[in-house]
Amino acid sequence: MTHSEQQRPEIVVGLVATPPDHPARVAAPLTAELAARLADRVDADVRWTVREGWGEVAPRRDGGAEALLDDLAQRRADDQWDIAICLTDLPLHAARMPLVAQTSARRRVAVVSLPALGLQQLRAARAAVPDLVSRVLTDASDERVQSAGWAPAEMARRIPAVHKVVGEADGGELSYVASGLIGRVRLLTGMVRANRPGRALLGLSKLLVGAFGTAAFALTTDTIWQMGDALGGLRLTVIMLLGLIALVAWLIVAHDLWEKPDRGTSVELARLFNLGTVLTLTLATAVSYVVLFVGTALVGALLIDTSVLEQTLQRPVDFTDYLTLAWITSSLATVGGAIGSGLENEETVRAAAYGYHPEPDGWRDEKDGQPHSGS
Structure with a gap:
């Protein structure tokens, strides 16, 4: 470090991801x-x-953004950071509207709700976090930085997800x-994005294999x-x-994916979690159905000779008949796959539940510098 660099004032920014799952995937490159x-x-x-730090695997749901800001302020004080920013996948609300971000100059912290940013969350976070840091330090009257030359309301122009600003501008x-x-x-699509439907799709691999087996058997039946x-x-x-x-219903019931309101989870939050779970599973099963349909159509075209199909149907056939055959076969096989989905690995299926956050193996938090084992 050069002498001129040593003379410059230093500001330590803590970037906390909670839970250490999808938010950590955004926090790492940021x-x-x-x-x-x-x-x-x-x-x-x-x-x-x-x-960089990681927050609780299961962040506090009660108290909304204020609870997260309190926890973050304590973390900032413990680690002696000048300012802390929290990235979370919790859907938050303020003034009965989806909350994109909230700042607190008094606590010198800010929280960003990633689902409210929509699909392009890393890109939006890259644009939002520097402005939030500037806003908090300006409102906190930190003399080490130049005052932000823009009003808080201008965030609505800087970040597409932001519509307006509410709160005490003077108090920060x-x-x-x-x-x-x-x-x-945008919040719902962001929740599905944060829930990683691709992970749910991979978790349904046994189901897809079972459905292919059911479809192969059904293709040999002329009644179908x-x-x-x-x-x-x-x-x-x-x-x-x-x-x-x-x-989708069988997966939710068989693996207990339905979030129930309780003392720590409000009715509105439980409703959002359940909607995120249903949308994630619907997307994953729809993709599985498309894969099953394409595979069944190809297998049917290869195994069933046109003359045999014409003899059974007693009319000329073309490729659309094979598509129709694949359509009904895939639909019936999907029902069979639903019954067999109870054999899926519990952990991979439960990962589709929006409110479920298993502790990742070997995750490391700069708070203590020690790797933690999965529970």
Whole structure:
């Protein structure tokens, strides 16, 4: 470190991800580049030091953003950081609107709700966090940095997810909230993104294999061929939807994925968690169905000769008949897969529940520098 660098004032920024699951995946790349972004966006005459930490595996649900800010303020004081920013996957609300971020100059902390940022969460966090740091330090009258040359309301132009700012501007207790309808849609899509539906899809691998087995058996039955030919598109659509609904419902019931309101979880939060779980499982099962449909159509075209299918249906056939056959077969196999889904690994299926956060193996927190084992 050069002499000129030593003379510059140092500000230590703590970036805390809670729980250490999806938020940590956003915090890790952001931590690596945050010091440079702060120098570029806030003050180049400050020596920025960024510390990464992980919060509770199951963060407090009661108290909303205020509870998180209190916990974060205690963490900041314990670790002697100048300012702390929390990234969380908890859906938060303020003024009955989805909360994107909240700052507290008194506590010198801020929290960002990643689901409220929508799908592009890392990109939005890159834009939001430097501005939040600048806002908190300005409102806290920190003389080591230049005062932010923009009003809090300008965050609505800087961050697309932010619709307006509410709170005490003079006291530095500000809530950046999203709009009503669009904000709620963005929140739900962000929750599905944070819940990693790809992980749920991989967790249903045994189900998909079982469904393929059921479909292969059904393809050899000429009764299924005749049923597919007799049923119209409407009935086939209804059968498909019933199969997917049955699968999602069975997964939720068999693996106890439904979040129940209790003393620590409000009715509204439990409702959001359940909606996030249902949407995640619906997306995963829909993708599984598409994979099953394509595979069944290809297998049917290879195994069932056109002349045999024409003899059974007593009419000329073309490729659309194979698609119809794959349609009804995949729908019936999905029901069979729903029954077999009880054999899925409990941990992989429970990961689809939005409120479930297993402690990752070997995660390390800078608070004590020691790796923690999974529970």
